[in-house]
Amino acid sequence: MNSASIMSKIILSFLFLISSSVVAQKLADQNSIELKSVHRLIRLIPIHDKGFATGNRQSKLKIYSDEDPSKLLNEHTLRVKSSYNDFFDFKDKFDGEKKFVVIQGSVVFFIYDILADHLSQQCRPDLSHKDGIDAQSGQLMDLKLSQNGKILTMEARDFGNFSFNLDDPLHPKEIKRIK
Secondary structure, rough: OHHHHHHHHHHHHHHHHHHHHHHHHHHHHHEEEEEHHOOEEEEEEEOOOOOOHHHHEEEEEEEOOOOOOEEEEEEEEEEEOOOOOOOOOEEEEEEEEEEEEEEEOOEEEEEEEEOOOOEEEEOOOOOOOOOOOOOOOOEEEEEEHHHHHHOEEEEEEEOEEEEEEEOOOOOEEOOOOOO
């Protein structure tokens, strides 16, 4: 093998590594949220390990400085014991006096309080009042903040609409429906 052939292989390998890291960065950016007011970039990273097959799903919530995105400030683990294939996504953020983001899974959600750097326990609506229809019943959809970040509304498939009081974002309280 001549030196030109070796050099071309090195260049091709290098280009592959660069393109792979660009693709990885684009995928990571798809599940990121930035709050410039507190100089934070927050990313959700799925963890694929042996727990994946046993119903123990995890993702990492990683908090970076937006001034230096390579500087990891902290990380939290989102753990869910569920038969659902739970991958998490940012659904909404509140950037007022309180600063938090809403993270949605299939049947649960979390609130991350940015100022306190704390993650709530997993939360879900009380679905005990009715039986589900099929395997998709109870999946959360359309999570939205309203009333200046004090109320989180959502729909649980086949169960209807639910609301949570977020006066204390780390301890969401379901607002009971009047029957």
